[in-house]
Amino acid sequence: MIDIRLIREDPELVKRAAQVKGMKVDIDRLLAVDARRRALETEWQQLRATQNQTGERIAKAPKEEKAALAAEMSRLKTRMGEIDAERQQVEAELKDLMYLVPQIPDPAAPVGPDASGNVEVRRVGTPRLRQDFGFEFRDHLDLGTSLGIIDVDRGVKIAGSRNYVLRGAGAELHEAVLRLAWDIMMERGFVPMTVPVLVNDALMYGAGFFPLHRDEVYLCERDGQSLVGTAEVPVTGYHMDEILEESELPKLYVARSTCFRREAGAAGKDTRGLYRIHYFDKIEQVVICKADPAESAKWHDAILANSEAVLQALELPYRVMEVCTGDMGQGKVRMYDIETWMPSRDAYGETHSASRFHDFQARRLNIRFRSAATGKPEIAHTLNNTVIASPRILIPLLEFNQQADGSVVVPAALRPYLRGRERITP
Missing domain, CATH: 1.10.287.40 (Serine-tRNA synthetase, tRNA binding domain)
Structure with a gap:
């Protein structure tokens, strides 16, 4: 708002x-x-x-x-x-x-109708095409099935389409990725949080998911609550209806949550494998800072760098895209996506979204701070970004590190979380 x-x-x-x-x-x-x-x-x-x-x-x-x-x-x-x-x-x-009025985009944001108008900012790492592997390439689903670590058939049996089960080394790899990201954020001074994944409607309106994206959310209508699609919702709402002191800012938070998405608008899209699914786990970073565009821009760069650090530790090639006005959504002033190279797609796939809102969410949630200069309350600024989301990140991780014998090499950064394990074998 x-x-x-x-x-x-x-x-x-x-x-x-x-x-x-x-x-x-x-x-x-x-x-x-x-x-x-x-x-x-x-x-x-x-x-x-x-x-x-x-x-x-x-x-x-x-x-x-x-x-x-x-x-x-x-x-x-x-x-x-x-x-x-x-x-x-x-x-x-x-x-x-x-509730229908959009935030004013930054004048520097590219203008475009949809994802086709997004602008590449930089690439890090070297992508590998299917033919570059020198052996018969297998996508993450075939690879995970042969290794016994991904079971989509039983996931569908349990819960319907777009569901899955990770087992054995698959579940361990999933946890290892999340723990690595968590530790990197701890080292960078973010305060860890555990938060509810079932929240009141006030938070869904406050974070900007209602009313426009209500059909994408799993609703518990009898109780007036919803399952969150990101920890951004409860973490941003943590200071709802509060006045913080400017000296307390910025607030730097990181939270892990299971996320639930109906994927209502994605019928027929990305139906194979782990790319577009109904539930996943995500580490999310949230910043609440004073109402200063330069301060917001500084933290936008910082949260983007945090996520890039995780991908660099995983040794995965990626690119940063600046998102155009027609693709950034209602509440954002400026937005960047990180897309990680996925060999099975012979293309980059979105894995992170870093967003700057200025006062849009904070005004809805009534998050204010008392200005040190005037002593008067002002509306704060908010930002957020994915640190890592799994199992989507397992797509490039498995595909990029597969070997001719059907095994997968574990990146060095993950081995301490897997008891020193260097390879996942059939």
């Missing part, structure tokens, strides 16, 4: 933001509803003042005037009740419209 004062002062800027993000919101209707709300508030306050004055007059009035003044009080009360009812409806419509 953005400041309504910005919408009033520069509606064309907001309309342009909606246009380049490919979003539909009636800004003119929003402004009309806002004007009506303010007019009703003004009238109500005037009636309240008149009501108070009339009450004082009744107390002092002679008996013959009290009946007329009492009738006036009744009229005022009736009109104020009418205003309260209309104001409730108007405020509900305004709130619904405000």
Whole structure:
């Protein structure tokens, strides 16, 4: 959610933001509803003042005037009740419209309609094509099945499509990747957290997943709660309705959670293997900092570097993409994706998303800090990025390190988490 004062002062800027993000919101209707709300508030306050004055007059009035003044009080009360009812409806419509307004993208963000407009920033490492292996290449699913470490058939039997079971060395490798990422974040000063994965609707609205992405979420409607698709939701909401001191900032958090996604819009896409699945585990990093664009930009670079450090430790080739306006989503000012090379696709596949929101989430969640300069509360800025998500990262990890005999070499950084194991064999 953005400041309504910005919408009033520069509606064309907001309309342009909606246009380049490919979003539909009636800004003119929003402004009309806002004007009506303010007019009703003004009238109500005037009636309240008149009501108070009339009450004082009744107390002092002679008996013959009290009946007329009492009738006036009744009229005022009736009109104020009418205003309260209309104001409730108007405020509900305004709130619904405000939830549709996008954040203003950074002027430096590339403008484009969808992922085709994303811009490559840099590449790290050398990709390997299927034909570069010098033996019969197997994708991660064939490889994992032959090694007895991935079982999709039984995962589907248990829970339906887009499910899986990791077993033996597969489960160990999954845990090793997550523990490596966790340790790297500890070394970089992030505070570890365990958080609920079932959250109240207020947090889903606050983080920006409701109302626009409600169909992508597993809902527990009887309880008014949802299963999260990322630890970003509970971690960002941790300081909801709080005023922090500027001296406490930035807040640097890292959390591990199981994530649940319906993949409602992905019918028929990436149905094979572990790329697009209904549940996975993810290490997420979240930053809450003061409302300073330069400070936000600095931390955006930092959280991107954290994730790159994990991929470099895993010795996986990747590229960083700057995400264009039409692909970045409603709440983001600027966004980068990291795509890791996946030989089975002969292409890079998205494994990380690093996002800068400015005040969008914090305004919805009412996360503020007290300015050291003015002593007044201000809306904070928030950022987040994947540190690592598994088992998607196992796709390049298994494929890139496969050997001619069907085994997989374990990257050196993971061996301490696997009791020194150097190779996964059939």
